[in-house]
Amino acid sequence: MFDKELFEKHVATSWLGRGFYFFEELPSTNSYAKKMKDDSSLHGAIVLTDFQNSGRGQSDRKWFVEPDKNLTFSIIFEPQKADRFILLTLACALSIAETVYENTGIKAVIKWPNDVILNGKKVCGILTESQFSGDNISRLIIGIGLNVNQQAFYGELEGIATSIKEESGEETDREMLLAEILQKIEYRYRQWNQFDTKLVKQINEKMIGYGQWTNLLLNGKELEGTYKFLGVNEAGQFVALDEDMNVKTYSYEQIRVEIE
Numbered sequence: 001m002f003d004k005e006l007f008e009k010h011v012a013t014s015w016l017g018r019g020f021y022f023f024e025e026l027p028s029t030n031s032y033a034k035k036m037k038d039d040s041s042l043h044g045a046i047v048l049t050d051f052q053n054s055g056r057g058q059s060d061r062k063w064f065v066e067p068d069k070n071l072t073f074s075i076i077f078e079p080q081k082a083d084r085f086i087l088l089t090l091a092c093a094l095s096i097a098e099t100v101y102e103n104t105g106i107k108a109v110i111k112w113p114n115d116v117i118l119n120g121k122k123v124c125g126i127l128t129e130s131q132f133s134g135d136n137i138s139r140l141i142i143g144i145g146l147n148v149n150q151q152a153f154y155g156e157l158e159g160i161a162t163s164i165k166e167e168s169g170e171e172t173d174r175e176m177l178l179a180e181i182l183q184k185i186e187y188r189y190r191q192w193n194q195f196d197t198k199l200v201k202q203i204n205e206k207m208i209g210y211g212q213w214t215n216l217l218l219n220g221k222e223l224e225g226t227y228k229f230l231g232v233n234e235a236g237q238f239v240a241l242d243e244d245m246n247v248k249t250y251s252y253e254q255i256r257v258e259i260e
Contacts, residue, residue, distance in 0.1 A: 204231030
């Protein structure tokens with residue numbers, strides 16, 4: 001079982017994760033986070049479970065994980081403005097990719113728009129959901145599923161998912177790993193909040209296909225011709241160059257990179 005006391009002993013953030021809610025089992029940490037009462041600020045709160053029995057990914061895909069093996073948690077943010085959320089999602093992916101590399105020496109990369117890839121397989125998925133009060137953003141919830149010590153994957157994940165232990169051969173301390181991830185995310189959040197252009201550059205350098213000519217899928221259909229993936233811009237939009245040297249921008253709901 002996740003050792004909350006050990007985690008709290010090692011976490012070194014200023015505000016992220018200082019509100020920490022642990023459950024042995026939940027259907028979905030994102031769903032729970034959305035229902036939490038907000039009599040006071042929940043900015044930076046973490047909801048973590050040892051077993052998420054109804055986890056969801058993009059397009060409501062199921063995310064099945066073994067209990068007591070991984071990190072399945074949601075972060076609650078209360079940002080001032082309702083924009084650039086995909087950039088914050090990618091900043092979280094960057095933080096995880098960096099932490100995985102520092103712990104294993106294996107290069108992890110970001111797959112647009114919300115996955116972390118290790119040795120060609122998915123090690124982490126991220127689901128971002130927002131809540132509004134009228135026209136104002138009240139809560140942004142970023143759900144993260146990171147495969148840590150699980151070594152067998154079934155169903156939709158068979159053959160496409162991996163874990164830190166599967167690739168490194170070493171058991172990873174989940175409490176220490178989470179503390180390291182949150183420290184990086186807190187730093188990246190500050191960059192995001194301050195419109196730091198270095199964040200965009202650092203995200204792009206970690207993205208699969210960045211700077212390459214590739215095929216693109218728009219709403220599931222392959223676009224004609226090839227496109228040079230220019231990464232994301234400061235608004236978090238996907239940017240590509242077509243064969244006529246025209247710059248195209250897309251929202252994350254629309255576009256996918258097709259890498260051989």
